[in-house]
Amino acid sequence: MAQVLLLFGGRSSEHEVSCASAVSVHDALIESGHRVIPVGIDRDGSWYLADTSSRPFRAEGRSVQLNVPNGTLRVGSDEIEFDVAFPVLHGPYGEDGTVQGALETCGVAYTGCGVLGSALAMDKDLTKQVVASKGIATAPWLTIRRKEWDADPSVCLNEVSRALGYPVFVKPSAQGSSVGISRVSSDAELKEAVAKAFRYDSKAIIEQAVTAREIEVGVLDGPMSSVPGEVVVADGWYTYDAKYRDDSSSFEAPARLSKEASKRVRDLAEQIFELLELTGLARIDFFYEIGTRRFLFNEVNTLPGFTSISGFPKVWMASGLTYPELCDRLVDAAMSRHDERGKLAVR
Numbered sequence: 001m002a003q004v005l006l007l008f009g010g011r012s013s014e015h016e017v018s019c020a021s022a023v024s025v026h027d028a029l030i031e032s033g034h035r036v037i038p039v040g041i042d043r044d045g046s047w048y049l050a051d052t053s054s055r056p057f058r059a060e061g062r063s064v065q066l067n068v069p070n071g072t073l074r075v076g077s078d079e080i081e082f083d084v085a086f087p088v089l090h091g092p093y094g095e096d097g098t099v100q101g102a103l104e105t106c107g108v109a110y111t112g113c114g115v116l117g118s119a120l121a122m123d124k125d126l127t128k129q130v131v132a133s134k135g136i137a138t139a140p141w142l143t144i145r146r147k148e149w150d151a152d153p154s155v156c157l158n159e160v161s162r163a164l165g166y167p168v169f170v171k172p173s174a175q176g177s178s179v180g181i182s183r184v185s186s187d188a189e190l191k192e193a194v195a196k197a198f199r200y201d202s203k204a205i206i207e208q209a210v211t212a213r214e215i216e217v218g219v220l221d222g223p224m225s226s227v228p229g230e231v232v233v234a235d236g237w238y239t240y241d242a243k244y245r246d247d248s249s250s251f252e253a254p255a256r257l258s259k260e261a262s263k264r265v266r267d268l269a270e271q272i273f274e275l276l277e278l279t280g281l282a283r284i285d286f287f288y289e290i291g292t293r294r295f296l297f298n299e300v301n302t303l304p305g306f307t308s309i310s311g312f313p314k315v316w317m318a319s320g321l322t323y324p325e326l327c328d329r330l331v332d333a334a335m336s337r338h339d340e341r342g343k344l345a346v347r
């Protein structure tokens, strides 16, 4: 039994998703016999001890401070200790290594990826660069920075027609949940899409659109991969609304793949997990290109959606782990990694 600090909400466009994920994780941890301290981070970054009776959880209640560097929580005049932190924060300021850094400074155990893996995986451009450097296929892309675009967009427009060709996807480099992403087919649309992406990040990627199935693989420490799952998008692409607001898409686990294709994508996922210095958990997403039957690496989510009906828990359930077992395993893995790390020489 561990005393688990469950962190949810956060300063990101995925705040609500996180509040929903936290309910499922909370209940599973309780079912596994753990004690949970639910702390919600509001959109301004303040921490609150949440009330678990109102669902989905809300980032409000009594104010909480994380004491740096001793790693306890202060609530009023009380000081609360915990054994392990379980961040269920999606997107910037949570999935990107920032909260992990704060926890690291306090010397506490936490589930999931560390500072480097979280930060790297949050940046679509750098992740693709590292993965491509090992010869793993990924859709061709260009990186653009606001400064260069503002100085002369025609350089970028020429490069798009020379190296990629329409249609392309434009994405903020560090975001999630399809926020700030557009699919465009002309220079005029591209200009609008770039302006939209730059609302979320000063770096964006422009990526060749592929015709493909969307395959997702869960990975835990080991590395150990789950059976692949598939997002079946009714038409178009997997937008924010398709993810959270309507029923136009569905998720299949296991994905309908041949044994050979399934092994190939699982091996790739495990290889990428190690390559990007990931720990704890990650969901690694691929495009399975119709025609070539190649798997193209798309992106990594180090804190994927975690409600009991989200893809990541579902691929594990299809692999034989129950949702509470999955959460329990993440807590155990966090404590073992923390112990291992404690054995390293510091001078």
Ligand SMILES: Nc1ncnc2c1ncn2[C@@H]1O[C@H](COP(=O)(O)OP(=O)(O)O)[C@@H](O)[C@H]1O
Residues within 6 Å of the ligand: 139, 169, 171, 175, 176, 177, 178, 179, 181, 207, 208, 209, 210, 211, 214, 233, 237, 238, 239, 285, 298, 299
């Ligand atoms: N190169 C591409 N070709 C085809 N569809 C794409 C491409 N890039 C993204 N998409 C579509 O956009 C969705 C969101 O893009 P993704 O890179 O996964 O960003 P996010 O981090 O927001 O999930 C994908 O699930 C897919 O439906």
Ligand SMILES: [Mg+2]
Residues within 6 Å of the ligand: 177, 285, 299
């Ligand atoms: Mg995605």
